Amino acid sequence: MQKLLETLLIGVSTGSIYALMSLALVLVWRSTRVVNFAQAGQAMLSTYFGYEIASRSEIFWLGLAAAIIAGALVGAGVDFFFMRVLFKRAISGPAAVVAPVIATLGLLGLIRSIVGLTWGGEFKSIQAPASKDGLTIGQTTIPFSALNILIIATVSLILITLAIIFQRTNLGLSLRASAYAPEIAQLAGIRTARTRTIGWAIAGGVGAVAGMLVTSYNFLSPYSLDLLLVFGFIAAVIGGLESMVGSVIGALVLGIGLTFILNYVGTSLVFIGGFVVLIVVLLVKPDGIMARGKARRA
Amino acid sequence: MSGLAVSELAVSHGAIVALRGISFSVQVGQLAAVIGSNGAGKTTLLRALSGLNKASSGSAQWNEREILGARPDALVRSGISHVSEGKSVIPELSVRENLVLGGIWRGDKSDTNAAIAEVVELFPILGQRMSQSADTLSGGERQMLAIGRALVSRPKLMLLDEPSLGLAPIVIEQIFATIDQLRRKLGLTVVLVEQNAMSALEIADIGVIINLGEVVASGTASELIDDPALRAAYLGY
Numbered sequence: 001m002q003k004l005l006e007t008l009l010i011g012v013s014t015g016s017i018y019a020l021m022s023l024a025l026v027l028v029w030r031s032t033r034v035v036n037f038a039q040a041g042q043a044m045l046s047t048y049f050g051y052e053i054a055s056r057s058e059i060f061w062l063g064l065a066a067a068i069i070a071g072a073l074v075g076a077g078v079d080f081f082f083m084r085v086l087f088k089r090a091i092s093g094p095a096a097v098v099a100p101v102i103a104t105l106g107l108l109g110l111i112r113s114i115v116g117l118t119w120g121g122e123f124k125s126i127q128a129p130a131s132k133d134g135l136t137i138g139q140t141t142i143p144f145s146a147l148n149i150l151i152i153a154t155v156s157l158i159l160i161t162l163a164i165i166f167q168r169t170n171l172g173l174s175l176r177a178s179a180y181a182p183e184i185a186q187l188a189g190i191r192t193a194r195t196r197t198i199g200w201a202i203a204g205g206v207g208a209v210a211g212m213l214v215t216s217y218n219f220l221s222p223y224s225l226d227l228l229l230v231f232g233f234i235a236a237v238i239g240g241l242e243s244m245v246g247s248v249i250g251a252l253v254l255g256i257g258l259t260f261i262l263n264y265v266g267t268s269l270v271f272i273g274g275f276v277v278l279i280v281v282l283l284v285k286p287d288g289i290m291a292r293g294k295a296r297r298a
Numbered sequence: 299m300s301g302l303a304v305s306e307l308a309v310s311h312g313a314i315v316a317l318r319g320i321s322f323s324v325q326v327g328q329l330a331a332v333i334g335s336n337g338a339g340k341t342t343l344l345r346a347l348s349g350l351n352k353a354s355s356g357s358a359q360w361n362e363r364e365i366l367g368a369r370p371d372a373l374v375r376s377g378i379s380h381v382s383e384g385k386s387v388i389p390e391l392s393v394r395e396n397l398v399l400g401g402i403w404r405g406d407k408s409d410t411n412a413a414i415a416e417v418v419e420l421f422p423i424l425g426q427r428m429s430q431s432a433d434t435l436s437g438g439e440r441q442m443l444a445i446g447r448a449l450v451s452r453p454k455l456m457l458l459d460e461p462s463l464g465l466a467p468i469v470i471e472q473i474f475a476t477i478d479q480l481r482r483k484l485g486l487t488v489v490l491v492e493q494n495a496m497s498a499l500e501i502a503d504i505g506v507i508i509n510l511g512e513v514v515a516s517g518t519a520s521e522l523i524d525d526p527a528l529r530a531a532y533l534g535y
Contacts, residue, residue, distance in 0.1 A: 170402045173391075177399050181388045187348065187381075189374035189403030189451055 006142050007263045008256060013148040015255020016155035020210035021232025022239065022247040023162070027203040029241050030179040031196045032083060038104040039207050040229035041111030042078065044222065046071035046204065047211035048119055051126050051220055060129035060216065067208040075204020079197045082107065112222045123219040126212070151213050158209060159248060162202070166244070175199050227271075231258075234278045240288020250289065300361050301325040301487060302347075302455060307356035307366075309339075309346050316342045317511045320356070324504065326454075329481055329488040331502035331519065333495045333532065339511040340491040341383055344457045347489070348380035349373050360455055374403060379453035383460050385440035387447070389433035393424055396432050396443055400450030410450060417446035420476065438469035445476070455487045456480075462494045470494065474501055495532070499523050507532050 021039065028036040036042075049070035054063025083100065090099040130146040166172035177185040178195040186192050210232070211225055218224065235254045239246025254277060261273040285291065307320040317339045324330040334340050345351040347358055349370040358366050365373060370380070379400075387396050397417060401410030418425035421442040427435060432443060441461050448456060458477065462470040478501040481488050492498035499505050502519040507528065515528055522528055 170398070170405075173395055173398060174402055177388055177391065177395075180390045181386075183350065183370075183382070184386050184388055185399065186370040187350075187374070187379070187386065188399040188447060189371050190399070191371050 002140070002142070003263065006144055007259050009142075009144045010148065010263075011256030011259035012252060013144070013151050013255070014259055015235075015252040016152050017210050017213050017228070018231045018235045018255050019248045019251035020155060020158065020206050020213070021228050022235035022251045023159075023244060024203040024207035024210070025232055025236045026239065026241060026244055026247040027199055027206070029236070031175070031199040032079070032100070034083070034100040034104060035233070036078075036104050036203070037101070037229065038078060038107035038111065039203070039232075040225045041108040041115075042071060042074045042204050043207035043211035043228070044220075044225045045074055045111050045115055046208035047215050047220055047225070048115055048124075050208065050212045051124055051215070054126050055124075058127065060127060060212075063126060064209065064212050067212045068205040071204040071206075071208025071211075072201040073204070075207070076197050076201040078107065078204075079200035083200075084193065115222045119222075121222060123221050123224075124215075125219045126215050128216040132217070147216065151217075154209070154213065158206065162206070162244070165202075171195075171198070175202075231274055234274050237278060238281050238289055240290045243288065243290040246288055246290030253289075301328070302330075302358070302360050302489065304347070304358045305356060307343070307346060307358060308354050309342050309351055310354045311342075315511060317346070317508075320508070320513055322504075322506045322513065322516050324487055324489060326361075326487050327481065327485050328503040329478075329490060329501060331495075331498035331505045332489060332491045332508060333493075333498060333505060333522075334508035335493065335532075338508045340508055341459055342511075343508070344380060344382075344459050344489065344491055348378060348457055350380070350382075371403070374451055374453075377452075377454035378457065379448035379451050379455070380457040381444045381448045381459060381461070384463065385437065386444045387432045387435070387440050389431065392429055392431055393435070393443060394428045396447050397424075397450050400447040403451070413450040413452060414446075417449050420449075420480070421446055437465050438473070441465065441469075441473055442476075445473075449480075453486065455489070458488060458490045460491055460493065462492060462497065470497060474498070477501065496523075 024039050025036060028034060046067045050063040050067025053066035054060050082103065086100055086103055090096045128147050130150045132145050132147050134141045134143045134145055166176060174190045174195045175198065178190055178192045182192045210228060214225060214228055231254060235251035236247045238250030238253060254274065257277060258270050258273055262270050301324050303323040305321045307317060308315065309317040320343060322330065332340050332343060342351060346353045347365065349368050353366045357364060360376065360378060365378065397414045398410060401413055404410065423439055424442060424446060427439065432440065435443060461473050465473065474497050477488065477490065480486055490498055490502065499519045499522060505516065505519045505522040506513055507515040509532065515522065
């Protein structure tokens with residue numbers, strides 16, 4: 001019973017970080033129809049900025065704020081200088097579908113190289129904002145730490161903030177309208193290109209938080225967020241790629257599922273487990289768990 | 299002149315010329331019906347006027363300012379609202395959200411609410427559906443919502459693309475009556491694109507008949523209705 005509870009708690013903590021990456025991917029996919037593989041690179045670059053500030057100031061939260069700002073700027077920059085130009089040239093046909101995805105892969109490599117040249121390949125670590133030691137309840141110590149609680153709280157706060165922005169503000173309405181029907185949004189007077197860039201900025205900021213939280217747990221290197229991208233992507237697919245709520249649920253399901261495999265089956269099967277889940281979802285419910293009767297028109 | 303003046307407008311889709319030499323003018327407060335069969339180029343004309351399609355040559359001026367080449371969202375700011383073909387609402391959003399969308403660019407929440415209240419007065423049925431998703435509306439209600447959204451932008455010139463498309467005759471009658479009422483009440487200038495020639499000309503001041511991308515006849519609506527040759531060739535009755 002105790003092991004089950006631990007597994008659930010750790011699963012939620014892990015899943016909540018996946019949720020941020022998955023949300024970042026969904027935000028970009030909805031507005032731009034691009035699976036942004038560079039999101040891992042953007043998050044990693046932003047986390048390096050966060051690392052610089054956090055290690056100099058010795059305040060994690062200052063580093064987190066810096067990472068969010070850097071993430072938002074990088075995200076907006078990628079859309080403004082990269083995607084807009086790309087979509088001007090590749091308007092229709094296979095080029096328009098494939099080119100942006102390949103471009104994001106290229107961008108991921110580019111960012112990695114720039115980070116490697118600037119910071120080197122060695123592992124960096126950021127002082128965690130809370131203890132990683134397991135909590136002691138009565139006589140027993142469980143592997144769930146104060147840091148885990150802080151991670152869940154931080155992610156919850158961000159999700160609530162995003163929900164308010166998207167559901168209650170004009171900016172959120174513009175973002176949703178531009179994603180669902182860009183032409184109608186434009187005819188209603190919305191500056192859709194600018195709105196899309198704001199969407200990329202939000203995704204960049206959210207991805208940066210994921211990067212900082214993972215790093216507070218582990219370490220930072222030019223490759224350290226690759227697994228986060230993979231699991232974030234799987235979570236997004238579980239959620240159907242379209243739905244923000246779905247992406248969060250998908251991430252929690254994945255986080256809990258993988259922690260179960262880790263605790264009950266074996267470490268070596270965790271990575272494979274992620275892909276098995278991906279394949280099963282694609283075979284059984286290709287539109288994701290949130291899909292109703294019909295898939296939304298693209 | 300104040301109003302809409304289109305002169306020698308041409309639009310090409312790649313190698314295909316969709317419109318050529320289109321000229322007509324509409325004075326402020328007038329309703330112009332653009333009539334033509336499927337594929338005549340009516341929709342292309344409206345899309346060029348609202349900035350969705352690029353014109354290859356010619357000019358179009360609204361109150362003496364060139365509008366060709368401007369972005370659709372910029373044209374909304376200068377008082378031009380385009381209700382595109384096929385009940386242009388966003389089904390994923392609620393009825394209220396669809397309406398609010400039309401007012402965001404002005405950044406004045408209380409004025410948007412006032413405009414929405416006016417729309418509800420015009421289309422009471424929308425008032426009962428405010429929190430429903432637009433997906434659940436009937437065809438006629440969707441068309442009302444699309445027009446309502448455009449009205450929330452407080453336009454001076456309204457471009458309406460086939461509001462009758464796919465609607466039952468009785469609903470079409472209602473929609474046309476509302477369009478007529480609107481422009482009288484608000485002094486709107488309207489360009490109404492229609493296949494439904496008779497209903498459109500009945501409420502129009504002037505008519506422009508387009509065939510294969512060219513204007514084949516234009517004049518006052520009553521002239522067009524009374525011309526037996528045109529009636530036989532283009533108006534179908």
